[in-house]
Amino acid sequence: MRSKMTLNMTEGRPLALLSVFALPLLIGNLFQQAYNLADSMIVGRLLGADALAAVGATGSISFLFFSIFNGISGGCGIVTAQLFGAREDLKVRRAITNSAYLTLASSLVTAVISFLMVPTVLSWMGTPREILPDAITYMRMTTVSVPLIAIYNYASSMQRALGDSRTPLYFLVLACLINVVLDLLFVGSFGLGVFGAALATMLSQLLAGVGSLWYAFRRNPYFRVTRNSLAFDRDITKSAIRLGLPLALQWSLIAVSTTALQSVVNSFGATAMAAYTATNRLEQLVQQPFGSMGMALSTYAGQNKGAGETERIQRGLRDGLLATVAVACVMTLVMQLFGESLVGMFVREADVIALGGRALRITSLFYAFLGVIYAVRGVLNGVGDAFFSFVNGAVEIVGRVGLPFLLLRFTAAGVWSIWITAGVTWVLAGTSCALRYFSWKRKQSSTGKAGKKHYKEIALASQH
Numbered sequence: 001m002r003s004k005m006t007l008n009m010t011e012g013r014p015l016a017l018l019s020v021f022a023l024p025l026l027i028g029n030l031f032q033q034a035y036n037l038a039d040s041m042i043v044g045r046l047l048g049a050d051a052l053a054a055v056g057a058t059g060s061i062s063f064l065f066f067s068i069f070n071g072i073s074g075g076c077g078i079v080t081a082q083l084f085g086a087r088e089d090l091k092v093r094r095a096i097t098n099s100a101y102l103t104l105a106s107s108l109v110t111a112v113i114s115f116l117m118v119p120t121v122l123s124w125m126g127t128p129r130e131i132l133p134d135a136i137t138y139m140r141m142t143t144v145s146v147p148l149i150a151i152y153n154y155a156s157s158m159q160r161a162l163g164d165s166r167t168p169l170y171f172l173v174l175a176c177l178i179n180v181v182l183d184l185l186f187v188g189s190f191g192l193g194v195f196g197a198a199l200a201t202m203l204s205q206l207l208a209g210v211g212s213l214w215y216a217f218r219r220n221p222y223f224r225v226t227r228n229s230l231a232f233d234r235d236i237t238k239s240a241i242r243l244g245l246p247l248a249l250q251w252s253l254i255a256v257s258t259t260a261l262q263s264v265v266n267s268f269g270a271t272a273m274a275a276y277t278a279t280n281r282l283e284q285l286v287q288q289p290f291g292s293m294g295m296a297l298s299t300y301a302g303q304n305k306g307a308g309e310t311e312r313i314q315r316g317l318r319d320g321l322l323a324t325v326a327v328a329c330v331m332t333l334v335m336q337l338f339g340e341s342l343v344g345m346f347v348r349e350a351d352v353i354a355l356g357g358r359a360l361r362i363t364s365l366f367y368a369f370l371g372v373i374y375a376v377r378g379v380l381n382g383v384g385d386a387f388f389s390f391v392n393g394a395v396e397i398v399g400r401v402g403l404p405f406l407l408l409r410f411t412a413a414g415v416w417s418i419w420i421t422a423g424v425t426w427v428l429a430g431t432s433c434a435l436r437y438f439s440w441k442r443k444q445s446s447t448g449k450a451g452k453k454h455y456k457e458i459a460l461a462s463q464h
Contacts, residue, residue, distance in 0.1 A: 018300060072106040074247045249389065261421060272415050278347060343360070392429060396429050399421065
């Protein structure tokens with residue numbers, strides 16, 4: 001049933017396959033970052049600083065709320081990729097339909113819980129009173145749109161599991177363009193405020209999700225519904241939940257840890273906050289190649305796990321690591337030489353530029369470890385190592401919560417403890433990733449060459 005809408009990553013040169021798969025992901029991620037900047041500019045310029053602050057105040061909590069259905073969606077994608085690699089075509093189709101059931105259920109639960117908790121959580125976070133009403137409005141609109149966002153996330157997750165990273169890119173670009181146009185219309189022309197900004201996001205996500213699903217049903221044979229494929233499959237559902245919940249917990253812990261570090265940043269005043277914001281924006285761009293390779297390795301590892309190709313997984317990780325480390329070296333050189341100039345793109349104040357430039361020279365020394373995190377985590381998620389997701393999240397929360405306390409109490413690091421914490425946390429998380437991978441590799445070696453048939457039979461099992 002293989003078609004032009006799928007990519008079999010169990011055959012061919014790993015680096016070539018990973019590059020072909022990762023490039024559309026990278027373009028889409030960079031486009032998303034550019035859209036986020038444009039969206040912030042529209043809200044800030046048309047509605048003012050308070051409206052922009054209200055929208056920005058919801059960012060970390062949105063990530064925390066969305067971790068539930070994003071984790072389930074990730075688990076569904078891993079199971080589907082493993083079955084695709086095992087050439088279990090009927091089960092692939094069942095995985096696609098059962099994933100739809102799970103994604104819909106988890107998104108509805110997320111929407112209801114987060115809608116009810118919005119005012120309380122925003123108050124707990126110390127959101128200033130003057131922006132609280134707008135923040136609640138924007139956040140509640142966002143929570144209502146969760147099932148609509150889930151449609152696109154589901155479609156793109158399933159398509160990527162089958163090796164198709166190009167179709168999600170097309171509809172991501174479409175969603176971003178529609179969102180910008182609707183922002184200008186609703187916020188600028190109709191004067192709907194932050195409600196209009198949220199409504200624009202909701203409608204663009206709905207159009208992208210429905211369009212992506214329609215295209216998949218039309219062009220990809222695995223999406224064509226039959227009575228057999230619609231049947232509820234307990235094994236597939238259990239496997240998706242077993243793999244998805246630890247992913248959700250991992251992302252939740254990361255969200256909590258970044259919120260905790262932000263509170264440390266706030267304690268150093270406006271200059272440190274501005275410098276941290278600027279360096280954060282720049283490093284979000286730096287992380288896009290790493291994130292794209294990590295997603296590619298997750299699909300690659302999942303398909304090859306299903307096919308029983310353990311040695312190919314190891315070769316793929318080697319190639320992926322070489323690529324990410326090469327990118328890290330280039331980005332490190334750029335930040336060392338041009339850090340101040342890059343920070344100067346965001347602010348004009350000389351003290352903020354000096355602080356941010358030096359901060360980038362600190363954190364860029366650790367970019368290689370950041371690349372290791374994404375690459376190894378992608379492989380371990382792809383082979384179904386559910387427990388590692390929890391461990392990785394726990395390491396990051398310990399680093400971002402514990403290190404600032406130690407540095408501020410026992411050293412003279414001062415404001416630099418913010419960026420030292422970021423770098424050392426990457427070292428800790430990267431080391432834990434490497435240790436867990438070597439543990440998994442030893443277990444694979446101890447099982448011997450059991451043959452592809454054996455691996456097909458355990459395609460749904462979690463590698464623990």
